[in-house]
Amino acid sequence: MTTVSQSTSRLDDAAESAAASDVDRLVDTVRYPLDGRDLPAADARHAAYWRAVEEARTGLRSDGCALLKEFVTPTAVRLLNAEIVAAKPRTHFSMQVINPYFHTQVNPEFSDDHPVNTFTERSSGFIPGDAWPSVCAMDTLFRAPQVCRLLADCLEIDELHCYDDPLAGLTANILDPGQQFPWHFDTNDFAVTVLVQPADEGGLFEYAPGVRTATDEGFEAIGGLLAGGRDGVHTLDLCPGDLQIFRGRYSLHRVTRVAASSQPRHAAIFAYTHQPGVIGRVERTRQLFGRVLAEHEEAERSRVREDDLLD
Ligand SMILES: O=C(O)CCC(=O)C(=O)O
Ligand SMILES: [Fe+2]
Incomplete structure (x- = not known):
């Protein structure tokens, strides 16, 4: 079990924090036996x-979406929500008017009513x-090797790695009353989300599978x-969990x-990459978090250096 760092743990109760480092306490392991993967085929797990x-797999193949219902236990959901509420003052809310591609500027190559020039308010954080x-608990769930394997x-x-970005790897999406996250595409291949606190009204996740492909924008x-x-x-x-x-x-x-x-909607977002050691670009990081860290600047500089070597 990982030890609690004196300086960084901000949970009220260190014992609760230590317990949360055990992923088996967070996941409904009866329904989802994380250790069942490599057991003999006759084993129920x-x-x-x-x-x-x-x-x-069936859900992902047919419409790009899979739900592991009640994966996180109700007790762990309460713990996740307490962690989100404690960290919430650090939320970067940005009120932007975006098109589905996260652009904020009109593109004169397209007509005014084209999707590229259709902008909607994004007010979440x-x-x-x-x-x-x-x-x-947030970090434990995100990094647990058994969860990554599943x-x-x-x-x-074959493999999946935690997104190494110090800001965008482990996040929570916050929608306070009156806020929305409008129609968009993600830039990453897949996202993993755990709903922690639903809105009592609104705050619904809606999607239209396969409206574009790698070769057809589907405008x-x-x-x-x-x-x-x-x-x-x-x-x-x-449902929560x-x-x-x-x-x-x-x-x-x-x-x-x-x-x-309504009460605010809270969702934990776990970002993974196919390759290890990936970190976000400076510009996108600034758009989502309003700042960048030394790691982002350094990664950007080494990218430039790599480019120089290849030339
Ligand atoms: O909060 C969610 O359920 C998903 C939000 C989303 O689509 C995103 O962060 O790109
Ligand atoms: Fe998204």
């Missing part, structure tokens, strides 16, 4: 593990990776959805506006 993986205590199996990839379908069309839109019935694996590169998606009278 082996069967349960691979049943969950197969179900997730992210708690950055450096706001969490070094030992906490996610890689669901995604049908017509996107235009229809931005204009309020509902063709092919799925609305997820998410559900873990969602989502391929958002080709599926337009959004979180609808949280009602003014």
Whole structure:
């Protein structure tokens, strides 16, 4: 078990923090036996593990989305929410008007009513990776090798690594009353999300699978959805503790506006990469978190140096 660092742990109760470092206490291991993967086939935990993986694979193959219902136990959900509430003052809220590609400027090459020139308010915020205590349930779930292994199996990839970015690796998406995260595409291949505190009204995750492909921008379908069309839109019935694996590169998606009278919506977001040691670009980091760290600047400088060597 990892020891609690004196200077960085900001949980009220160190004992609770130490307990949270055990991933088996956070996950419903009866339904999702993390150790079942390599047990003999006759073992019920082996069967349960691979049943969950197969179900997730079916969802990911058909529409780029898988739900591991109630993956996180109710007690652990309360712990995650307490950690989010404690770190919430560090949220970077940015009110921006964006198109589905996160651009904020008009592109004169397209008509005024084109998706590229259709801008919608994004008012939600992210708690950055450096706001969490070094030992906490959020971090344990994010980094647990058994969870990474399960996610890689669901995604049908050989390996997966925690996104090494000190701000964008482990975040929480916060939508306070009245806020929304409008229709957009993600730049990463897949996202892993755990709903921790749902809104009482609004705050629904909606997506339209496969509206674009690697070779077809799908502008017509996107235009229809931005204009309020509902063709092919799925609305997820998410409960606290559900873990969602989502391929958002080709599926337009959004979180609808949280009602003014609602409690805030909190979602834990775990970012992974195919390669180890990946860190975000300076410009994108500034857009999402309002700042960059020395690591980002350094990574950008070594990129330049690498480019120089290749020339
Ligand atoms: O909060 C969520 O459920 C997902 C938010 C989202 O789409 C994103 O962070 O790109
Ligand atoms: Fe997204």
